[in-house]
Amino acid sequence: MTTTQVKPLVIKIGGAILEHESALQALLKVIAELKGHPVVLVHGGGCVVDDMLAQANFTTEKKAGLRVTPSEQMPIISGALAGTVNKSIVATANSLGLTAVGLSLADGGMVNCKLSDKDLGLVGEPSAGDSKLLDTLIKTNFLPVISSIGALAGGELVNVNADDAAVIICQLLNAELLLLTDVNGVKGADGEYLPTLDAKQANQLIEQGVIAGGMTAKVNAALAAAQQLRRSIAVASWKTPEQILTLVSTNSENSQASGTRIQPY
Template sequence: MEALMSKPLVIKIGGAILEQHSALIKLLTVIKHLKNKSVVLVHGGGCVVDEMLAQAGFTTEKKHGLRVTPKAQINLISGALAGTVNKAIVASANSLNLAAIGLSLNDGDMITCSLSELDLGQVGVPHTNNSKLLDVLLEQGFMPVVSSIGALSNGDLVNVNADDAAVAICQLLNAELLLLTDVNGVKGAEGEYLNSLNQAQAQTLISQGVIAGGMTAKVNAALKAANQLRRSIAVASWQSPEQISSLLDGQGIGTQIQPN
């Protein structure tokens, strides 16, 4: 198998790990000890957003496992993700001397966005554009921490699904991709964790309702990345971050999403 050490590693985090400081520190500690490996963290933070929206008197709606983002909520969501969550992760990383720096998708014009056609409000679809900022930061030994807030060509802010954001960053850098989730991978019809999953199998499980909610968006994002990069993409649990080293050694972890 081709050696992976020459490629950056994009790790997407979100969910419960952002509410468990000890789990985040454990993951960051594993990243710190990766040898000769540049890492970019891409994050969501739906749990934090839900809490802030509730405090402001807003309700949360999702379609197809994706957050509906009315214009009235985008400033609050942007502040939560690009502000509170991003800076908390950066602070935790820098407490371990990881030289982290916080970014959003539109910083350095690295990712451009178009408005989603799924009637989700201010939700963006990310498109790769310019890797210069990330290239410079990685060359200088920084660890970019990228929030899933982007912008349209007219400057309007948009909320981007964090899995899609991670895929876009991965494509921009021709990197390896690891989508971390709250469970050990994708489950099959019998409730078992699947070692691998291709597009036909995924479509069947989605139509049966076996893959549902946020996992649908995650699997679709992983399939897109696998097909465009022509290599498998791992969906694995953040509760076992030590497995990241296994991934870099060419071993399968979690569920390997396969290209067509």
């Protein structure tokens, strides 16, 4: 567990922000303003993966918003996420004066993985490992940028849902968690964004098809995190990164400026 007095903020970003260089720069500039508040970035990169798979004449399959990862696609997926996407974020962060370092979930034994039982191919189910590497980086003012590529006990690389990866890193560091998406939270049946959402409401909205696709996986990951951490998890838009300043400068449990707050059961 981290020994810093201020709880780190784990921010999960997805592939959509990576298609908008100005949006990524805006987010990183906000992170640079968080002097004295450690931040860890966890990222996916589905759009980049899809493009690289298409170039290699592979098709992309998803089940309930989760990527199916056949073994023959894993070299491309790991190269896209732990290579192209990760190093692009690191390079952009460093160009803005941050001291970023690129990692995968396997580095330093920070996250352990076992094969998912959801019939998704080489998809890993993560669990918290050793925080020593991240503790060291945070103490010395580095910005860890972590891709959602992990490894099984035998060394085989696996793809991990980036929301699940962010939850585990949050657990590992006893951190606050912010899931950034391309919408400003989770919508209810009336089409309006919900300030809060609990498991009962979420299950109803999933059954009704109001919450669907990738948002289903995101909400389920946030619900699991809220339950495990016993506090609410924010789901907000990367289009308004200034909200992060509000999140860390106020009582996060009471802040309504940060999208939808997913509540523990």
